[in-house]
Amino acid sequence: MSEPTLNYVACPxxxxxxxMAYWEWGDRANPHVVVCGHGLSRQGRDFDVLAGALCARVRVVCPDxxxxxxxxxxxDPTGYQIPAYAADMLALLAQLKPATLDWVGTSMGGLIGMVLAGQPDLPLPAPVRRLVLNDVGPAIQWxxxxxxxxxxxxxxxxESLQQAxxxxxxxxSSFGPHTPAQWLALSTHMVKPVGDDVRGALTLxxxxxxxxxxxSLTQEAATQGEAAMWQLYDGITxxxxxxxxxxxxxxTRETALAMTQRGPKARLVEFAGVGHAPTLVAADQVEAVASFLLG
Incomplete structure (x- = not known):
């Protein structure tokens, strides 16, 4: 599989x-851009398998x-919150200038996608055409x-990549079944050397x-935030x-079913034997996303 290129965008x-770094797959002149947003403690290389399946047809951008x-x-660590991440994505999209824009978001990346797609007055270079929300919705279980x-x-x-x-x-383990090779590939970009440690120690x-x-988030604040997220979801076209x-x-399945009945009335696909969240590595998961975006 080919390797992506690493690029950066300046964010205020x-x-x-x-x-902010981002990994780019496919033809940089392709006006159809798919942005893939990762989960809370993950990074953009999580989408290598999906990007490899898409990049012959579209330009795939996977920010860290x-x-x-x-x-x-x-x-300032208080900046590590969804509104600030969404602002960074506006800076990224202004640099990419897509004519057609799709968004794939796993967990936190899906919440960022909801913020971008649910507010029609945002200065996006193109509206979000197709949105994939991977195991996330307006209501999150405490x-x-x-x-x-x-x-x-x-x-x-x-002391080693395998140990990490x-x-x-x-x-x-809730990510669901993976072969040892698949899990090692997902883990490779999750670690870095510890300072100048000559023994090659690694850290996340x-x-x-x-x-x-x-x-600092309380259960009360999380519950209050649900109403705002449902409002964003209902604004998605x-x-x-x-x-x-x-x-x-x-x-929950209850929340997922509610999402099929209101707002954009999402199409729901569930994967047996998987919890939070599907990694989009298994063939059936990749096919579900690829056929939706490219079909």
Whole structure:
């Protein structure tokens, strides 16, 4: 499989700005752009398999959200929140200038997509045409957030990539069945060397401070935020595909079904044996997204 190119976009903030990295697949002159937004503690290379399946037909752009992967860490950790991430994506889209825009968002990346697609007055170069929400919706289950909070920010220290992959699997088995090779590939871009450690120790490739605003969230605030997210969802006009792990503890089936009845009336596809969240590596998951975007 070919490798993507790494590029950057300058993003404004209250502390002098920061650079957001993004991985690009396919012909840079292609006016049809698919942006793939990753989950809370992940990074853009999570979409390598999906991008490889799409890039002959469209230009695929997979950003590392601020604080993750090759992107800058924020000076003020309170900036690690959805509104700021959405503002960074506006800067990215202004640089990309797509004529046709689709969005694929896993978990946090889906929430960012809802913010962009649900507000028609945003200065997008093109409206979101098709939207894929991967195991996320306006209502998020509090126990799932508590589960994620137990490990978020603990970037660890590992003596090998395999050790790091094993540790990540211990908190990510809900992603569903993966071969050892698939999981190692997903883990490779999740780690970086520890400083100047001559023994080659590794740590997870994100700023531990992304946990600061996450841990300040209360159940009451999360419940209050649901109304605003439903309002955004109801404002979406893009053709929408909703993916759900059948065992997801974050997106309930009740919420998923409600999403098929209101707003853009999403088309729902569920994957058996998978929780939160499908990684879009398995052939049936890739096919569901590819046929929706390219069909």
């Amino acid at each position: 903030d209250a502390n002098g700005g920061h650079r 959200v601020a604080g993750r992967g090759q992107s800058d860490w924020l000076k 126990p799932a957030l508590e589960r994620i909070g137990q490990y978020l920010g603990n970037t660890g220290r590992f 992959a094993d540790a990540m699997w211990a908190v990510s 490739h994100y700023d531990p401070a992304i946990a600061v605003p996450f841990r 893009a053709d929408t595909l909703l993916l759900r792990g059948a065992q997801s503890d974050l997106l």
